[in-house]
Amino acid sequence: DADVTQTPRNRITKTGKRIMLECSQTKGHDRMYWYRQDPGLGLRLIYYSFDVKDINKGEISDGYSVSRQAQAKFSLSLESAIPNQTALYFCATSATGSYLHFGNGTRLTVT
Amino acid sequence: RKEVEQDPGPFNVPEGATVAFNCTYSNSASQSFFWYRQDCRKEPKLLMSVYSSGNEDGRFTAQLNRASQYISLLIRDSKLSDSATYLCVVILPPNRGGSYIPTFGRGTSLIVHP
Numbered sequence: 001d002a003d004v005t006q007t008p009r010n011r012i013t014k015t016g017k018r019i020m021l022e023c024s025q026t027k028g029h030d031r032m033y034w035y036r037q038d039p040g041l042g043l044r045l046i047y048y049s050f051d052v053k054d055i056n057k058g059e060i061s062d063g064y065s066v067s068r069q070a071q072a073k074f075s076l077s078l079e080s081a082i083p084n085q086t087a088l089y090f091c092a093t094s095a096t097g098s099y100l101h102f103g104n105g106t107r108l109t110v111t
Numbered sequence: 112r113k114e115v116e117q118d119p120g121p122f123n124v125p126e127g128a129t130v131a132f133n134c135t136y137s138n139s140a141s142q143s144f145f146w147y148r149q150d151c152r153k154e155p156k157l158l159m160s161v162y163s164s165g166n167e168d169g170r171f172t173a174q175l176n177r178a179s180q181y182i183s184l185l186i187r188d189s190k191l192s193d194s195a196t197y198l199c200v201v202i203l204p205p206n207r208g209g210s211y212i213p214t215f216g217r218g219t220s221l222i223v224h225p
Contacts, residue, residue, distance in 0.1 A: 099171070105152075
């Protein structure tokens with residue numbers, strides 16, 4: 001079983017719809033992150049959390065929200081999806097000061 | 112200026128070649144440094160951590176130069192299977208309060224051809 005699991009793997013949705021991406025981990029890490037990847041732009045940080053109910057904005061948080069109700073789960077929501085949110089989304093976890101462990105990504109298309 | 116910068120390439124090299132990538136970072140107070148490998152549409156995977164003393168793992172060698180604020184990755188005897196995007200990650204200090212967070216370069220594309 002994967003240590004960091006993202007659901008769904010692929011999602012196609014329409015403009016204006018609300019959508020939630022889920023991330024769960026079995027690594028016992030306190031730190032969890034959501035990144036977005038676009039061609040040529042690398043991975044950009046959306047939100048991160050260092051503990052339950054700790055929420056911090058990243059580089060590109062506008063249009064997104066997150067929830068961290070349990071150590072093992074960190075969900076990302078798009079309240080009203082728009083086409084330029086079409087991207088590959090990655091969840092990651094880490095121990096303090098250590099490297100990131102990634103989920104296998106969610107490919108989101110907004111039409 | 113972006114906080115973590117990489118030459119996007121692509122670096123197009125023949126099998127058996129030696130190739131090196133650099134990654135520069137803007138903040139001298141940066142902490143940990145890592146190299147990741149990413150295959151097309153897959154998740155990034157840790158290749159190696161980077162230390163001031165340098166570290167080697169088989170054909171791969173990573174170095175950190177704090178004085179010039181860059182890290183490097185050297186790949187010797189390139190294989191076809193080394194074709195991928197190589198991402199550097201720097202744990203950057205916060206701009207205004209907050210915590211150190213991992214920040215990615217845009218990645219360097221490597222293509223190894225027969």
